[in-house]
Amino acid sequence: MYNFNFHSPSSLDEAINIYNNSDDPKFLAGGMTLLASMKQRLIAPSDLIDIRNIKNLSEVIIDGESIKIGALYSHHSLSINEDINSKIKNLAKLANGIGDPAVRKMGTIGGSIANSDPAADWPAAILALNSNINTNIRSIKNIDFFTGMFETLLADDEIITSIDIKIPDLFDYKKFPNPASRYAIVGVAIAKYNNDVTVAVSGASHTPFIAKGLSEFLSENFSSDIPKNTVSKDDLNEDIHASAEYRANLIDVLTQQILKNN
Template sequence: MEAFNYRKAGSVDEALVALNGADDGKFLAGGMTLLPTMKQMLATPDTLVDLAGASELVGVSRDGDTIVVGAMTTHAAVASNSDVQAAIPALAALASGIGDPMVRNRGTIGGSIANADPAADYPAAVVGLNATVNTNKRSIAADDFFLDVFETALEEDELVVSVSFPIPLKAAYRKFPNPASRYAVVGVMVAQSAEGIRVAVTGAAASVFRADSFEQALSADFSAAALEGLSVDSDNLNEDIHASAAYRANLVGVMTKRAVAAC
């Protein structure tokens, strides 16, 4: 790993000051992606600003019909939180399936969504549950947050503070893991709320996306059978040694059906 300056921030304000003072600084959340990337010399920031001391970023709360998850809340904490388990069990289940237990003990929701790995699980939750990403500057609607591979709407000096998840009527997440890395080859969050049906797909393309035709079909008939004969277009789907675009397209259908059945 290249040398860098480590700065520990005690608050969001301190973190922003520290980052602004660096030439090429990065926020350090759980470090589950950033540190391996730096070990491989694929990222060489000159400063890491550790957010672990910013206590206002940690924790889960229920605010009426919304679950608010602080950016520095670990996956393990989300998975085991009783409010999450009661209100959005699909979110708790998704968090309990990210990476492995050691990753879940360190990795955070803020770090995950700011990184926007196309194969990460949380983007499916954020988009599928129609969450709002709250930053130090503004609130960003889920559909506007994820832009492309490792690219989000976050600006240079913008920091995810929390994510607000409206509580759906029902929801479920199903993932087909990459057999080697265990990241999602395809992960699908299906949610039904007063506003309608959402089907958010991660892993399959450059960024999380909504399967419009599936949403329409499920709006008319919320059942796995309603998806028979439907498929997502494989043209824009990822291809690698683990899965062709056609296989991913199939998996999007299968995982969606299974998520609907689990709702």
């Protein structure tokens, strides 16, 4: 890993100020992707700005209809939070399926979303759930947030502060994980608000996406008897782990499994 200047600001304003006065800075949260990438010399920031000492970024606030999760809340904390799990069943299960216990201790929900790994678990959940990503300057609607492979609508000097999730009637997530990395070869998240159902997919394409055909069908008819291959294999990844056709089929299979379980 190349060397860098290290900063540990105690406020968002201070963090942004350091960012704007550095050559090629990066914000550091749990570091579970950033540090690994730096060790491989895939990136070499001039300055690392550790945001973990900024107060109030790891709070969870639950009101009647929604949950606000602080960006620095770890996957582990989320996986054992009974209050969150009683409001949104299966969110803890998703968190508990990321990486391994030591990675979940460090990794954060905000970091995962900001990184926008196309095979990560949170992006599918965030897309399926009626949610907003709050930053130091604005609130971004979930469907606008993920713009491409490892790309988001975030500006360079913008920090996610929290995620607001409207509590659904039903939520579930199921992935077919790569056995070594635990990343999703395909992951499917389904959220239901009254008759409004959204199916979101990770792992299958260059960016997480909403499966429109499945979402429309399930909004009309919430049953496991779904139409097959509504997601075209032409839009899906093909690699040593799975062909595009296999991924298209997995989307249908995982969707059916979720529906049969709920």
